[in-house]
Amino acid sequence: MRLYVWDPVVRIFHWSLALGFAALAVFIDPEGKLHVQLGYAIVVLVLLRLVWGLVGTRHARFSDFPPSLSAAMGQLSDIATGRAGNHVGHTPLGALMIYNLLVTMLLIGLTGYLMLTPRFFGSEPLYEAHGILVTWAEISVLIHIAAVFYESARSGINLPLAMLSGYKSRKDRNGG
Numbered sequence: 001m002r003l004y005v006w007d008p009v010v011r012i013f014h015w016s017l018a019l020g021f022a023a024l025a026v027f028i029d030p031e032g033k034l035h036v037q038l039g040y041a042i043v044v045l046v047l048l049r050l051v052w053g054l055v056g057t058r059h060a061r062f063s064d065f066p067p068s069l070s071a072a073m074g075q076l077s078d079i080a081t082g083r084a085g086n087h088v089g090h091t092p093l094g095a096l097m098i099y100n101l102l103v104t105m106l107l108i109g110l111t112g113y114l115m116l117t118p119r120f121f122g123s124e125p126l127y128e129a130h131g132i133l134v135t136w137a138e139i140s141v142l143i144h145i146a147a148v149f150y151e152s153a154r155s156g157i158n159l160p161l162a163m164l165s166g167y168k169s170r171k172d173r174n175g176g
């Protein structure tokens, strides 16, 4: 079984965001010019993804993975009882994580921008907020990656590979 799910916009967005965020959070000097430039690039990426969520291909659209607590609870109970899920695009728990990551990236960008405006220049609370949001995003990313590997093992579908190739594929029990 082989299904085309992630269009190139979703895939390029995903890996650019992942690399950009990791670089900013871990390697790049926060006091340098590159920090602000790459930070804004991430904000632009997320804004483009928001537009693509409205007009993009089927599984890229927000309507394909609406934020829903009850669907997320249903997925948790599927996991607890060992039932296989039936999701081609993002799962309900994955959807909640995605909205969390997108909103957090925008708030990091907003606090970073405000810190550099004359009105808030040198504001300690904004600096703190920027740092706390980054820590929240880092924790979220770790949970995101752990969940992707867990769900890959549970479903038998290599999800990281699907985010690279665009295709979700699963070996059928009869070897097909």
Ligand code: HEM
Residues within 6 Å of the ligand: 010, 013, 014, 017, 018, 019, 021, 022, 049, 060, 089, 090, 091, 094, 098, 101, 102, 141, 144, 145, 148, 159, 160, 161, 163
């Ligand atoms: C800084 C690191 C990362 C960030 C900020 C991040 C963020 C995201 C976001 C926003 C999405 C939603 C994609 C969309 O619909 O546009 C997503 C999905 C996904 N990410 Fe990541 N990601 C990161 C790292 C990773 C890594 C390292 C892997 C692989 C090991 C990974 C695997 C996936 C997969 C497989 C999906 C699709 C999940 C599904 O099937 O529903 N991500 N990620």
Ligand code: HEM
Residues within 6 Å of the ligand: 021, 024, 025, 030, 031, 035, 036, 038, 039, 040, 042, 043, 105, 108, 109, 110, 111, 112, 113, 114, 115, 116, 127, 130, 131, 134
């Ligand atoms: C996803 C994007 C971003 C990440 C991961 C990030 C990460 C960080 C981190 C880890 C720090 C150090 C905070 C601390 O030590 O507690 C920092 C500081 C800072 N960030 Fe960002 N940032 C991002 C986006 C931005 C943007 C868009 C701007 C500005 C437009 C910005 C402006 C700043 C400034 C002015 C500082 C303070 C630097 C100093 O110590 O003088 N950041 N950021």
